[in-house]
Amino acid sequence: MLPTMTTWELVNRIHSALGERHPDAMDEGILTGGDEDTVTGILVANEPSVETLRLAVSAGKNCILCREHPYYLFGEYLAVGLAEALRDDPVLQAKRQFIQDHRLLIIRLAALWDTARPKWFSAALARKLGWEPQAAEPGDQWTTACCNIPATTLEELAHFVSARLAARNLRMVGEPTRSIKRVAVIHGFSYPTLVLSHALQDPAVDCILTGATPEVDHCTTYIRDAITAGRNISLVQVGYEKSDYPGAVELTGWLKSILPGMPIEAQPPPGELCWFA
Amino acid sequence: MTTSISRRTFGRGAAATLLLNRRLARACSPTPDRLTAEQVVQRIRSKMASDGIPWQPPFPWKPVDGFKYGDPATPVTGVVFTFQASFEVLKKAVQAGKNFIISHERMFWDHLDDLGTLQHDQPFEVPGSLETDPVVVAKRRYCEENSLVVWRFHDHQHMLKPDPILTGLIAKLGWQRYSVPVQGQMIGTAFVLPETPLKEVARHVARSLDSTTVRVIGDPNLPVKRVGLGAHKLVEILKPLQTCDVVLMSEPQDCDAFPYLRDAISLGMPHPKGLIAANHEKFEEWGEQDAPAWLKTVLPELPVEFIAAGDPYWALPQKQI
Numbered sequence A: 001m002l003p004t005m006t007t008w009e010l011v012n013r014i015h016s017a018l019g020e021r022h023p024d025a026m027d028e029g030i031l032t033g034g035d036e037d038t039v040t041g042i043l044v045a046n047e048p049s050v051e052t053l054r055l056a057v058s059a060g061k062n063c064i065l066c067r068e069h070p071y072y073l074f075g076e077y078l079a080v081g082l083a084e085a086l087r088d089d090p091v092l093q094a095k096r097q098f099i100q101d102h103r104l105l106i107i108r109l110a111a112l113w114d115t116a117r118p119k120w121f122s123a124a125l126a127r128k129l130g131w132e133p134q135a136a137e138p139g140d141q142w143t144t145a146c147c148n149i150p151a152t153t154l155e156e157l158a159h160f161v162s163a164r165l166a167a168r169n170l171r172m173v174g175e176p177t178r179s180i181k182r183v184a185v186i187h188g189f190s191y192p193t194l195v196l197s198h199a200l201q202d203p204a205v206d207c208i209l210t211g212a213t214p215e216v217d218h219c220t221t222y223i224r225d226a227i228t229a230g231r232n233i234s235l236v237q238v239g240y241e242k243s244d245y246p247g248a249v250e251l252t253g254w255l256k257s258i259l260p261g262m263p264i265e266a267q268p269p270p271g272e273l274c275w276f277a
Numbered sequence B: 001m002t003t004s005i006s007r008r009t010f011g012r013g014a015a016a017t018l019l020l021n022r023r024l025a026r027a028c029s030p031t032p033d034r035l036t037a038e039q040v041v042q043r044i045r046s047k048m049a050s051d052g053i054p055w056q057p058p059f060p061w062k063p064v065d066g067f068k069y070g071d072p073a074t075p076v077t078g079v080v081f082t083f084q085a086s087f088e089v090l091k092k093a094v095q096a097g098k099n100f101i102i103s104h105e106r107m108f109w110d111h112l113d114d115l116g117t118l119q120h121d122q123p124f125e126v127p128g129s130l131e132t133d134p135v136v137v138a139k140r141r142y143c144e145e146n147s148l149v150v151w152r153f154h155d156h157q158h159m160l161k162p163d164p165i166l167t168g169l170i171a172k173l174g175w176q177r178y179s180v181p182v183q184g185q186m187i188g189t190a191f192v193l194p195e196t197p198l199k200e201v202a203r204h205v206a207r208s209l210d211s212t213t214v215r216v217i218g219d220p221n222l223p224v225k226r227v228g229l230g231a232h233k234l235v236e237i238l239k240p241l242q243t244c245d246v247v248l249m250s251e252p253q254d255c256d257a258f259p260y261l262r263d264a265i266s267l268g269m270p271h272p273k274g275l276i277a278a279n280h281e282k283f284e285e286w287g288e289q290d291a292p293a294w295l296k297t298v299l300p301e302l303p304v305e306f307i308a309a310g311d312p313y314w315a316l317p318q319k320q321i
Helices: A005-017 A050-058 A090-101 A109-115 A120-128 A152-167 A191-199 A218-227 A241-259 B007-019 B024-026 B037-050 B086-095 B118-124 B134-143 B166-172 B198-208 B236-241 B259-266 B280-284 B291-296
Strands: A030-034 A043-046 A061-065 A107-108 A144-155 A171-173 A180-187 A208-211 A236-238 A264-266 A274-276 B066-069 B080-083 B099-103 B151-152 B179-181 B188-197 B215-216 B223-229 B246-250 B275-280 B305-306
Touching: A005 A030, A005 A107, A005 A109, A005 A241, A043 A050, A043 A241, A043 B037, A050 A061, A050 A090, A050 B259, A090 B259, A109 A120, A120 A144, A120 A180, A120 A241, A144 A152, A152 A180, A152 A208, A152 A236, A152 B166, A171 A218, A180 A191, A180 A241, A191 A218, A208 A241, A218 B086, A236 B024, A241 A264, B037 B151, B080 B086, B080 B291, B086 B099, B086 B134, B118 B134, B166 B188, B166 B198, B166 B280, B188 B198, B198 B215, B198 B223, B198 B246, B198 B275, B215 B259, B223 B236, B236 B259, B259 B275, B275 B280, B291 B305
Parallel strands: A043 A061, A043 A264, A061 A107, A180 A208, A208 A236, B080 B099, B080 B305, B099 B151, B223 B246, B246 B275
Antiparallel strands: A030 A107, A144 A180, A171 A236, A274 B215, B066 B151, B179 B188, B188 B223, B215 B275
């Protein structure tokens, strides 16, 4: 008989395996279902999209472990007023009904990974690109993973990353001929600007590769100004989901090591949602 | 009794010490006929008042407009209108001999907004904060060395009738004849087009806005008749998403609006069906191009020009869908 556990036991096992009990973050933890519900299998996915939920159902896994919120509450920066605005939203209502009909258990643990293993997702992205992330200094809580890479140009790097991640929708800041030898890899949504400012404290960093950044009031304009100020720096945005997928794959391997016998799989690589006009 | 005082207000009093620098002294030489930045702003406020727009109406939020850098008493050599006072725009302004920059968006990041001079602010700086970042310091030093004054014109500019930012966008799209008013939405305009596939609408937007990085969500062959407008956050585009075939949105974030669109399309919902995501600059910058002509009606004695902040991104060549 396969081992089973409740959602509460699962969350506690993860916390214990990470070495300490981290405080719960806002809009994270067990978001659907109850503490006492039995987990029969886990699908690891960054975004608990309807597509992902359908996959979990067809795979016989009733638990989705994810980084994002099933009802679009990404975080304080973007979600102010959103829960109220979505109260009668037909999309949310349909999704909620699907979750309830199939008794799905959605556990969101994003802050936990970034607190307990800050460089986990960024390092996974770097490894997916064939790079070796520099070992972290003790106490370094920044999610940035720095990598020395064979000398290249921004344009060459963009082509390489596009092919490696099967990502078409890269967006770059900086002259295409700009030289690159050291990349600060930052998974996900790089915000606020202080995150990029910290990466640039390493004078050798000449490229930041990330999922996405805010444009005008924050990160993208900062990089443009850094270039004008004379810093050799460029920015590559690979897409939010593309940047986090390697981390989900490595997380799946880690989960299997701490939950022997539990059926666990990572979602297949998500397709890019958008296309360039 | 204590009186709170911003660093900006305190710093203005200390700005006179900067005149020890000869270069600054030359640039700031008062002449009887040279208007100051403060006087230029007064002209703007007077013009708005004559058009029935009060300067400080009861905004439901704290207005962001005002002097953001430099001494308002600085004599103005010329005025630049721009979408954003990026470092590149500041350098172009100096090359053009103009020292008063009117910017629609912020000139710094992470809401860093209340600054005095570099010398004045040094005791207030927190180690590791953005104020100590070399890029911030370099930009501020450049402003001080060139006697630049930056004034933000955002909330009040949107109050002009008609909103120049919106009319600039509509004119650039060539959609004047398609625009219809809508109520209860962040941007009170939508467009009713002749039925057109989404891919053609999106390409028209990209060509019109001169951007190679316009991103699109939705079936390329989706028939589009009604286009809504929105900006920045999912919470601000929910209404047009529910009433239009596609929403043209300024600077969305992948982690916010995109998952909602993905789910709606997966569920086969009647709405929403699509999104056209434009850069913030390319959505709003066009209104600034007309601003010099607007200001010249009350400021004939100074040169005024528009300087583009430009599209920040480029993309790899793509096979067209």
